[in-house]
Each structure stands twice: as C-alpha cells, then as structure tokens.
Amino acid sequence: MPVGFNEESLSTSSAARWKSPRKRAQTATEETQETTLSGKRNRTSKCVYPCPHTMEAVRSRRSQEKTPCSICLEYFFDTPSGRERVMPVKMGCQHIFCRECIETHLSSNIKCPLPWCEAQLPLQPDDCDLCAYWGKTHADCLILTVRAEEMMRSIKDELDRLVTESDFFKLSRTQNSRLMFHVSNTLKQYEWQFHSGVDLAELLDPFLRVLDRDAARTYYGATLHAPAPNPSIFPPRENDPDDYPAGQEPWIAAFFRQWALEYEKENGEVKEGWGIWAKNKENEIEDSWEWMWPYKNIITHKTAVNGKIVYLVKWVGNRYPASWCGKEQLAEGSHKNYDEEHGIVHS
Structure with missing residues (x-):
C-alpha cells in the first residue's frame, strides 16, 4: 500500500468545500x-x-x-x-x-x-x-433519503445474492472488510440527506473519486476493480459513460448502480427541491455547516477575468453540470496533480 494511502483519503480527497451563509430564521410568510x-x-x-x-x-x-x-x-x-x-x-x-x-x-x-x-x-x-x-x-x-443501517443491510443482501450466481463476485475477508468500511462511512456521511439513485451509486463507487486509481486498486484488490464477466447483468452507465474506459468499468461500480436504481424505484420519493449539507466535524455549532459535495475530476482550466486560474469541475452524479471553481473552493491539495501536469503556478 502506498505511503499515506488510507480509506479516509479515498473518500474525501476530491470534495469541494464552501462556507455556507448564516441560516436565515424563517420569517412570517x-x-x-x-x-x-x-x-x-x-x-x-x-x-x-x-x-x-x-x-x-x-x-x-x-x-x-x-x-x-x-x-x-x-x-x-x-x-x-x-x-x-x-x-x-x-x-x-x-x-x-x-x-x-x-x-x-x-x-x-x-x-x-x-x-x-x-x-x-x-x-x-x-x-x-x-x-x-x-x-x-x-x-x-425520485429521490432517496439516505438511511445508513437500512441501506447497509440491503447492499449486503444483494452482494450475497450475487455471490450465489457466480463465484467471480466472491470477496476475500480483507476485501469485504475494506469495501464495507467505505460503504458504511459514505452512507453515514450523507445520512438523512436527499440523493438520486445515480448520485448515491457514484458516491458509493470506491474507485471513482480517488486521486490515484492504481493505489485504490492495490488497496481493494484487482478482482474488485475488474470488469464484470457478463456486463449485460448490470444496467448500462448512462450518466457520464466516459468516467471509465469502454469496457473497463469495475463490476462493483456497476453493482452499486444496479442496487441504487432498484432501491430508488422501491423507496424513492418525488422531491421538488433538496439540499445536501454536511456538518463540519471539527465544529459542531450551527453556523459551521459546510458544503461537502464531491467532484470526480478537473476537465480543464482557464484564466478568469480577475487573472486567477479557475477549473472546470465534473461533479459526482447528475445533480449539477460541470462548473467553474477557484482553487479556494476545492479541497486542499486535490488540484495538485492537475497543476503539475499542466504547469500551473498560482500567484
């Protein structure tokens, strides 16, 4: 395992953070x-x-x-x-x-x-x-309300069912432990928030948001990253199909998509508008809520009218289209590799 590589860095390396405004008390209508x-x-x-x-x-x-x-x-x-x-x-x-x-x-x-x-x-x-x-x-x-314990049980049951169909999907004890740790942490992080099935599937994908997929492959094991032997058993990837090379989507990513879409059909609710706030773990006061929606990768960059570099970011799920962000709005260090590859030096 590479030095400094751990489950926490896998889950939070590409989150975008902004300080929220003070919550306005609801006034009279x-x-x-x-x-x-x-x-x-x-x-x-x-x-x-x-x-x-x-x-x-x-x-x-x-x-x-x-x-x-x-x-x-x-x-x-x-x-x-x-x-x-x-x-x-x-x-x-x-x-x-x-x-x-x-x-x-x-x-x-x-x-x-x-x-x-x-x-x-x-x-x-x-x-x-x-x-x-x-x-x-x-x-x-349809929108799902994230309920960690209930969803964990459902995911475990579906993985067990998958193993009965083919030994290809059988995980070692270490793989299962690490995967369930990731799933549990993700569901708890977004518990009681509203998400679409596509959003939730991409949040649960252990390879999608990491900065170093080779390190993630080593951590979780090559068999978990391998494509499904029969891709037709999972629904096609319609949201951002270029997230993975053609025919190279890990079977676990396809599994989470299948599970989330089916769970959405059974348990989803129609929501007219919904937010996704996450509480700052270091500060429990009400005004410390921060935006923690993760992004997949940086598509390109340009120089804004104020002379600073801004990045075009592709977000997880289908909630938001790609949008421009300054480096201050991205998790510290998450743009470092991109900057080095493109020779970007911030003033």
Missing part, C-alpha cells in the same frame, strides 16, 4: 408578486421564498459594475463577442446571474446554481406556468 422569466406576473401567493422562476431585474449599473456572472464569468452590462448584452437578474434567494445563464440553468434544475445556496425555492404550479410545466415534466424524479 409574505405575499409576493414578482416578474417571472416568462415575462408574466405571478398571481399573489404566500411563501417564505418565491418560486425558482421569480426574477427581479437589476437596473443599477453602479452596484454591479465590474461584477461577473458566477456562471459564465462575463461582466454584467458588457457585450461580449458573439453574445447579447449581459443583463443581471436576481433570484428569490438574492443571488444574481445573467439572464441567459439562469434561463439555461432553470431549464434543467430548479435550485439556485450556487452549490452553497441553502434557500428553498418551492414550486408554485398554481401561480406560475413554468413551475406547472416543470412539475409535469419531472413528475418521475
């Missing part, structure tokens, strides 16, 4: 009537936050001068080459983006694009046509 992206007016409704599609145009150029959209990184009110003028709009959570970016984002996601935003923007299908459309087209979006 307010009547809201704002302009939506569709240009229509919402009928009066009562909620702590408005719906995801409620926007307010930001007209003060002085307050937003030299401020970039956090999605495309273009300055507000500028007119970049090949684009219309970058016009800022404010969501109900008070975060500001350019209209073009937020319209694109809301076509596939009803949460604020900022991963650390904790605001719940409830769908209001009775008041907003776009909310009603989203509810109809995403009615089959």
Whole structure:
C-alpha cells in the first residue's frame, strides 16, 4: 500500500468545500408578486421564498459594475463577442446571474446554481406556468433519503445474492472488510440527506473519486476493480459513460448502480427541491455547516477575468453540470496533480 494511502483519503480527497451563509430564521410568510422569466406576473401567493422562476431585474449599473456572472464569468452590462448584452437578474434567494445563464440553468434544475445556496425555492404550479410545466415534466424524479443501517443491510443482501450466481463476485475477508468500511462511512456521511439513485451509486463507487486509481486498486484488490464477466447483468452507465474506459468499468461500480436504481424505484420519493449539507466535524455549532459535495475530476482550466486560474469541475452524479471553481473552493491539495501536469503556478 502506498505511503499515506488510507480509506479516509479515498473518500474525501476530491470534495469541494464552501462556507455556507448564516441560516436565515424563517420569517412570517409574505405575499409576493414578482416578474417571472416568462415575462408574466405571478398571481399573489404566500411563501417564505418565491418560486425558482421569480426574477427581479437589476437596473443599477453602479452596484454591479465590474461584477461577473458566477456562471459564465462575463461582466454584467458588457457585450461580449458573439453574445447579447449581459443583463443581471436576481433570484428569490438574492443571488444574481445573467439572464441567459439562469434561463439555461432553470431549464434543467430548479435550485439556485450556487452549490452553497441553502434557500428553498418551492414550486408554485398554481401561480406560475413554468413551475406547472416543470412539475409535469419531472413528475418521475425520485429521490432517496439516505438511511445508513437500512441501506447497509440491503447492499449486503444483494452482494450475497450475487455471490450465489457466480463465484467471480466472491470477496476475500480483507476485501469485504475494506469495501464495507467505505460503504458504511459514505452512507453515514450523507445520512438523512436527499440523493438520486445515480448520485448515491457514484458516491458509493470506491474507485471513482480517488486521486490515484492504481493505489485504490492495490488497496481493494484487482478482482474488485475488474470488469464484470457478463456486463449485460448490470444496467448500462448512462450518466457520464466516459468516467471509465469502454469496457473497463469495475463490476462493483456497476453493482452499486444496479442496487441504487432498484432501491430508488422501491423507496424513492418525488422531491421538488433538496439540499445536501454536511456538518463540519471539527465544529459542531450551527453556523459551521459546510458544503461537502464531491467532484470526480478537473476537465480543464482557464484564466478568469480577475487573472486567477479557475477549473472546470465534473461533479459526482447528475445533480449539477460541470462548473467553474477557484482553487479556494476545492479541497486542499486535490488540484495538485492537475497543476503539475499542466504547469500551473498560482500567484
């Protein structure tokens, strides 16, 4: 086993961390009537936050001068080459983006694009046509509540069943111990949070998020990393199929996908909006909650408008599309190998 390689580093080496804002105490419900992206007016409704599609145009150029959209990184009110003028709009959570970016984002996601935003923007299908459309087209979006003990039992039962079908899937005592340790730690880390089956499967994959897959292969054993002898027994990898070379996906990764998708069908619930907060283990006070959603790898990099290097990061699961992050937002040291390979030196 390589020096310094352990289970903890396997599980947390590529997590992105941000400090969350102070949790706002829920205030009395307010009547809201704002302009939506569709240009229509919402009928009066009562909620702590408005719906995801409620926007307010930001007209003060002085307050937003030299401020970039956090999605495309273009300055507000500028007119970049090949684009219309970058016009800022404010969501109900008070975060500001350019209209073009937020319209694109809301076509596939009803949460604020900022991963650390904790605001719940409830769908209001009775008041907003776009909310009603989203509810109809995403009615089959099932989300699992992570329950560690219950899921551990289910995974063990399914692995035992798999062994009865073929000795290929039989694990040594050491392999089983290390795999179950990883599964237990992962489920406990995300317990009582909401995740899709795809998210959960990729979180449980012991090889997907590690910085050194060769070291992980040594740690867990080559047989656990081997492709399934008959890939057709597992569902195809539809989310990011290029995570592994063609035909080289470890059978345990395919197993977790099969288990998670079947478990989702039996136990999933439809959720309109959900967060994934994890508590800082070093500080138990309420205001110490941090964002701990892991990413798979860095796709590329570029120099932002402020002169700093930013990375295009591919996230675990299908919750978020690839997005740009600064090195301060990534786990310490997780970008070191990438920097060395590409000759990046941070100022």
